[in-house]
Amino acid sequence: MIGQGRRDSATPSLGAEGGESFTSPAATRLCGVRFKCSMKCLTESGHGDSFAGEVTDMTTCRCSVAEGTVRSLLSKLSSLLSQESWFVRGVHGDIQYIKDELESMNAFLRYLTVLEDHDTQVRIWMKQVREIAYDAEDCIDQFTHHLGESSGIGFLYRLIYILGKLCCRHRIAMQLQELKARAQDVSERRSRYEVMLPKTTLQGAGPRLTRHASRHLDPQLHALFTEEAQLVGLDEPRDKLVRWVMEADPCRRVLAIVGFGGLGKTTLARMVCENPMVKGADFHCCPLFIVSQTFNIRTLFQYMIRELIQRPNKAMAVAGGKHGHTMDGNMDGMERWEVAVLAEKVRQYLLDKRYIVIFDDIWTISAWESIRCALPDNKKGSRVIITTRNEDVANTCCSGPQDQVYKMQRLSDAASRELFFKRIFGSADISSNEELDEVSNSILKKCGGLPLAIVSIGSLVASKTNRTKEEWQKICDNLGSELETNPTLEVAKQVLTLSYNDLPYHLKACFLYLSIFPENYVIRRGPLVRRWIAEGFVNQRHGLSMEEVAESYFDEFVARSIVQPVKIDWSGKVRTCRVHDMMLEVIISKSLEENFASFLCDNGHPLVCHDKIRRLSIHNSHNSVQRTRVSVSHVRSFTMSASVEEVPMFFPQMRLLRVLDLQGSSCLNNSTLNYICKFYQLKYLTLRKTNIGKLPRLIGNLKYLETLDIRATRIKRLPASASNLSCLKHLLVGHKVQLTRTTSVKCFRPDSGLEMTAGVVKNMMALQSLAHIVVKERPAVLSEIGQLQKLQKLNVLFRGVEENWNAFLQSLVKLTGSLRSLSIHILDEKEHSSSLEYLALIAESPPLFIRNFSLKGKLQRLPPWIPSLRNVSRITFRDTGLHAEAIGVLGDLPNLLCLKLYQRSYADDHIFFAHGNFLKLRMLVIDNMENIRNVHFEKGSVPNLEWLTIAFLQEPKDGITGLENLLKLKEIEFFGDIILSMVTKVASCMKAHPNRPRVIGDKWNNVTEYA
16 A cells, blocks of 8 residues: 655645546535534644545545435435425425534544544544434425325315424425434534544654554455465466566557456466566566555655665665766655756756566556556557456556556365365365365355455454364354454455445445345346435436446446456346455445445344334345344335245335335235335335236325336236326336346246326326237327337337337337337237338338347338438347348448347348358347258458357258358357257367367256257
């Protein structure tokens, strides 16, 4: 960790990322009069200069959940104070007071949470602020709900309504008075107990020494001083990277080693530089500079000068070298030099040398940009190695054509076992022990191929004198507790916690939200980002929708290696992910500390550390859930795993729910759903994969509902009250059957769509996703859909009525500007595909902006407007009966990445992919074309194809030819009824392919690898 140097107040300061920034006058006023917190008190403590520079960029500072909670509430308070209702006027003063107090608290929180550690008094105070904010938000939400209630019709109804309002206002006024008193008390308590800003760092303590150096371990030390004999699985990547370093290229090259914390990036970089081939070459120097999260460019350059120039010079002087003090001039007064002078001194020193340097643990692009200016490309074959957890940083560092990004891989099962037993017994060659083998496999599963986790837990096991199965199992079962309390795991915990500390404030709550999912759970991208939005974690950005912002949060987690990608689609987008078991333990620990989430665990004992539960997740399959006594009246989010056998008795008490996830629950009934209609704050509801066949009549009471996910249920219609769901954005229905383990082949079940009735969607003006709906004889429904100007995804199934086409085409024309995904299936009365020829009629106004396009029905020729779809990236056809000319048209679409040709989508007996066609296509699916005799790929066709998924009812007479021309091919997947003779031929052919693509057979999800 590079220490923070003092800065001249008269000059711009370099912030934590090395970019130039000025201390804003507004920043010194943020804390307000109540907290008596000014920059003066900081200066008196001797840390004002350093601190001011660190907090100027508040958009990227590290911020706790407490600050995020307060920030969320402040916007609601501002909105409420702007209303002129009589209901508000009586409590206006209390609301204004609470808002003012929380604004001042929030300002102070933003200062506090720049730092990673706080003393007990500060943590208690932050907890009290967070709880006040939570309670105030609950109160305001109830207040807002009553403001929006209808008074009914008639004198008696109005009288009852007014009396009810008066009682409600009195009750809420009392609650606000109590909150006002609590806010005042917390303000005074900060002064009374002197809750102050902690000191940031010890000045001049050196590049890695902080105020906690005496008691905190350095997370990098384990990598710098690891015996090579104890390392496993690094020989192959070391040799590969050594060859890259030694290549005869005079240009300066950059190697970025990227991956999850604890994978061994630092160790690998050190092994490369210490390899005899590299040490024997004419590289002038090979130092390792640790950049870290608390990066300060001034201190780094000073440290580089000491390591590169001063220390070697002094060593030469001691040895009698006559140039010891004059080689690079006088370095006296270096602490006062400007950053530009320091950078130039490093640059000039390296300019005439062939150098190789390591910059370890770079967290941001701006850090690299600051460092790069001091590293000259002197055409002497210099090499720069950086390690990072962030893929965006790695790609930016390696922008040159000869640069390389190396992604660290987790250890295999065999390598994990070898490392584990080496750490415990000193050797992997131990006699087999069935009992220990079983529990060691459980431990290694939790480690997930992470070397640091394996070494840390192996050290813990080795420290136990009693090496029995029971002792090992105890460690495995109580890993979370061990991480918290056992010093042997301190380094592992710190390395994983660094990922949390580095997150900007807007991502911290999203990070903690991952704790609600059980161990090894595969998290879907779409539901997760919609839940973040419903929870209020996503900040609006100019020019972007909330969904786009939330998607960027997810992508940042992937880039930071915080989550492990599970499924990556044809476009490179991560669709599902998983959290590493040890990272999950860290997240759970942080969640409990912040009262972010609580859990009911497998043993039936509640993992609850606070009296008010805010988010509750049940991962329990036993009836003991019913016996659990917890207060749930403040719960905002409730997640119940599919294994829970009975709905908890406390379920009706969760009246403040925003998010309700009952996916896969087999214990739901009509009574449970009726309770849901009373959760008036609900924004996200999923009943996916449940046995529910009917929504409750009063579902329309959920006026804030944004997501209704009823996919893979038996629900066929919406009740009439659903027309009141004016905030609904995503109505997700239907069921897709996945036919392969890669999910690249799917089939929609026609009987699973939602039959729409007139009047239901006409008020859902916020709808963005409407999939899948069934239209029979109600053209009025199609006209209503045309009014949904925010609609981006539309999946429609027509059944037997051609008269509906005119209304549908008119709606499509109206939605041209908004639609991004369009799926049209048409069936006749006998469930056979019917004609899609009517699509040619919208040639004057086609859906130009769609990215995903799917058709099922008889077509024979493509609509004339298909060539105008310049943005389309995925096309799916089924039953279309197209001919060869259609392949040529599709091949000219400039951005097509995925083409799926399902049964009967192609009528000719040859599919020919010509030179220059499908230039960007990455995935191709050809499914059971019974008439196909040959599939041929001409040289120069489909140059970027990576995945080929294919099935035949019978072996094509002339086979699949030209596969050797697909130079980027990674995998060929045969599915369905595998024709072994054809698979064997293809596998044999691929042995000579330069990429050696995998050849696998997926026979109804039973996978066999052939090459």
